[in-house]
Amino acid sequence: xxxxxFSTYYWGTLLFLLTIFNITCYxxxxxxxxxxxxxxxxxxxxxxMLNHFQNRNEIxxxxxxxxxxxxxxxxxxxxVNTYYGNPDVPIGTRSAEAQITEWNHxxxxxxxxxxxxxxxxxxxxxGLYRQILNDAKDQSITIITIGPLLNIKSLLLSKPDDISPxxxxxxxxxxxxxxxxMGGEFPNSDRRExxxxxxxxxxxxxxxxxxxxxxxxxxxxxxxxxxxxxxxxELDVNAPLxxxxxxxxKYCPWLNxxxxxxxxxxxxxxxxxxxxxVRGGIGDYWxxxxxxxCLPDPEGRTSWxxxxxxxxxxxxxxxxxxxxxxxxxxxMLGNF
Ligand SMILES: [Ca+2]
Ligand SMILES: [Ca+2]
Numbered sequence: 001x002x003x004x005x006f007s008t009y010y011w012g013t014l015l016f017l018l019t020i021f022n023i024t025c026y027x028x029x030x031x032x033x034x035x036x037x038x039x040x041x042x043x044x045x046x047x048x049m050l051n052h053f054q055n056r057n058e059i060x061x062x063x064x065x066x067x068x069x070x071x072x073x074x075x076x077x078x079x080v081n082t083y084y085g086n087p088d089v090p091i092g093t094r095s096a097e098a099q100i101t102e103w104n105h106x107x108x109x110x111x112x113x114x115x116x117x118x119x120x121x122x123x124x125x126x127g128l129y130r131q132i133l134n135d136a137k138d139q140s141i142t143i144i145t146i147g148p149l150l151n152i153k154s155l156l157l158s159k160p161d162d163i164s165p166x167x168x169x170x171x172x173x174x175x176x177x178x179x180x181x182m183g184g185e186f187p188n189s190d191r192r193e194x195x196x197x198x199x200x201x202x203x204x205x206x207x208x209x210x211x212x213x214x215x216x217x218x219x220x221x222x223x224x225x226x227x228x229x230x231x232x233x234e235l236d237v238n239a240p241l242x243x244x245x246x247x248x249x250k251y252c253p254w255l256n257x258x259x260x261x262x263x264x265x266x267x268x269x270x271x272x273x274x275x276x277x278v279r280g281g282i283g284d285y286w287x288x289x290x291x292x293x294c295l296p297d298p299e300g301r302t303s304w305x306x307x308x309x310x311x312x313x314x315x316x317x318x319x320x321x322x323x324x325x326x327x328x329x330x331x332m333l334g335n336f
Contacts, residue, residue: 028057029278030140032132034065034125035270036147036195038073038104041248045228045332046146046270047077048241051084052334053278062132063090065125067147067198068106071098075110078117080240091117092128094151103251105244112243125151126158126168133175134164144180144277146270148198149207156210169210179215182273184296186219186314187289187304193220197300204296208312217294217314218276219302222286223269225321230265231329241332271328276315285324286315 033050037043053059064081066073074093081089098119100107129151133141145152158168166174183195183204196204208215229249235242242263249255249264275281282288293310295303304314317324330336 029059029142030062030136031059031277032063032065032129032141032143033061033274034067034143034145034147034149034151035077036067036198037064037077038068038070038101038106040269041105041229041245041252041266042223042268042270043146044080044105044109044240044244045268045328046144046274047080048084048334049271049274049328049331050278051081051086052331052336053274054086054089055084055334059278061086061089062136062141063092063128065129065151066091066093067151068104069094069096069098070104070106071100071119072104072106072110074117074119074122075115076106076244079109079113079115082115083113083240087116090128090132091122092125092151093119093122094154095124103253105247105251108243108247109240112238113240126154127163129155130158130161130163130168130171133171134166136175138174139177141176142178142180142277143176144182144273146182146195146273148195148200149181149183149203150198150200152207152211153203156207169212173212176213178277179211179213180218180273180277181215182218182223182270184217184219184294184300184302184314185221186217186294186302186316187292189220189302191220192300193302194300196296196302202298204300205298208294208296212311214311215294215313216276216288217312218269218273219314220269222315222317223272224267226268226272226317226324226328227265227321228268228271228325228329228332229263231333233263268325268328271332272315272317275328275331282315285319285327286317288313288315
């Protein structure tokens with residue numbers, strides 16, 4: 001009897017340790033998020049998802065890189081991470097003059113939620129990228145971009161320095177496993193998509209021409225009709241998803257014409273990139289289109305051309321928009 005108890009205990013412990021080992025060494029993805037946090041509310045939803053995945057040991061959120069130069073953007077990101085129990089996730093910001101955009105929802109988050117980082121207290125993104133990539137194992141990092149690509153361009157232009165003898169492109173090639181880019185409209189579009197444009201002529205052309213690692217694109221067309229947010233009306237009024245989405249519903253130029261004191265549904269672009277980066281879901285949520293290369297024009301219109309040797313692919317949604325909305329809300333709320 002004792003022997004059987006011991007044996008059960010032994011195997012139970014071993015199984016537990018193997019599970020932890022498996023999550024730690026194989027299952028846990030190392031992720032950097034690059035975001036234009038503060039404009040559209042979907043970046044906030046995406047950041048909430050990453051915090052829940054981190055809290056369940058599915059990922060290690062190595063850093064959040066902020067493209068937005070708004071005065072409160074960094075504070076808001078730190079406030080969200082702090083709310084979810086991850087106050088020490090490193091944050092980087094791009095160097096440019098700080099500005100204030102009144103309808104953005106960064107200040108409401110910074111004013112109402114505890115945090116200790118600000119735009120002035122965090123490093124510029126390029127050095128932080130170089131440090132994290134230098135410290136990482138080969139091909140171990142997934143970079144998710146959910147905003148325009150200036151931070152990536154700056155990394156690509158970076159030269160060997162005290163941090164690493166490798167150039168930006170060499171560091172990326174050795175340490176990054178995959179880029180997951182929310183942007184463009186696939187396969188082809190005459191519309192200027194914001195993340196591919198960013199009022200920074202030619203930036204996406206430059207970045208895509210110089211990234212030599214696999215890139216998976218989640219285009220505008222995947223998330224535009226996945227509508228989420230109304231469910232946050234049930235949350236505590238001091239929850240970041242309530243604060244941010246409420247402010248956004250009230251002031252966002254393309255939603256507020258009929259504001260009646262409630263959160264409205266909003267398109268769900270950035271969350272699709274996070275979901276793919278963490279959970280995959282190929283053959284379930286969506287399927288992958290390969291054998292082509294993304295060649296955007298200088299203003300962010302998308303063109304997909306046949307190619308046998310490309311590292312590019314994009315995803316096509318297979319679930320219905322309604323099912324996908326419920327699925328993504330589950331991940332934003334941490335109900336999984
Ligand atoms: Ca902090
Ligand atoms: Ca975004």
